[in-house]
Amino acid sequence: MGRRPQPQIRERLLDACADHALAHGLPDRLEPLATATGASARMLIYHFGTRDNLLRAVLGHARQRQLDSFGGLLRVRPDEPYPDTLSRAWTSITGPEGQPYLRVFGQLRESAEQRLWPDFRRTATTDWLGPLEDGLxxxxxxxxxxxxxxxxxxxxxxxxxxxxxxxTGRAFGDFVAFLASLGTSDDPSESVRLSPRSRRTMSHDS
Incomplete structure (x- = not known):
């Protein structure tokens, strides 16, 4: 009788593989991941089946980390206006905390990597609509x-x-200033009208 896969070992391997991918990018070979986990390539295949299955699992694991991290950044805070929350989120997303996620998922825009997660571009868009709707x-x-x-x-x-x-930071700051200038009229058309003050803010030469 063969050994049964052990979920706790698989999870530990997946954590280490995701750490490596976020630090160095998604590798095209198993060896860097084997080195990062301290396991053999054969052990990785035993737990994940194929190289592509492992890479998909690594991407999914890293994506869940990103959703947890960025989702928290976009969450409403009772003591903070939401435009300020968006400003702080932008700083984190584009800073050292967020850059590893931007790098590894940026690879999925390349044709060679799309086969690993063909629906990623749609998912990467719709995942954030709910948190943003709640905040706004x-x-x-x-x-x-x-x-x-x-x-x-x-x-x-x-x-x-x-x-x-x-x-790009100045541009986002101008956009957030526009959001902050909006009233809460029940007329949806009002949401796209810029006040004179907002137009000056968005067109100024920083």
Whole structure:
């Protein structure tokens, strides 16, 4: 009778593999993950079946960590206006805490890696709509979740392409100032009208 897989060992291996992927990127071979876990490549295959199954499990594990971390950053705080919460979340997401996640999941935009998680781009979008809707509801604007998410994702792509932290940070600051300037009118059309003060804020030369 063969050995039965042991869930606690599998979880320990998965934790170590996710740590390695977040620190160094997703490898294309098993050897770096075997070294990181202190196990053999054969042991990894025993617990995960195939190399691709292991890599998918590593991505899923890292993604859950990201959801837990970033989800907490986007959560409403009773003593803080939600635009301030978004500003603080941006700082963390683009800083040392968030960069490992941006790097490893940025790989999934490359055609060679899409086979590991074909539906990732859709999932990576819809995962954040709920937390943002909940947060924006605190300022009476849950319908702006798609807009806020589009701005965040667009600026993250800009940051990834250019590395210009200062410029993208200023742009997000201008956008948050726009959100803070919004009233809580029941007319949805009011949510896209900029006050003169907001237009000056968004067009100023920082």
């Amino acid at each position: 509801r605190s300022i009476g604007r849950p319908e702006l979740a798609t807009l806020v998410l589009a701005v965040i994702r667009g600026l993250l792509m800009d940051l990834d392409a250019t590395g210009d932290t200062a410029r």
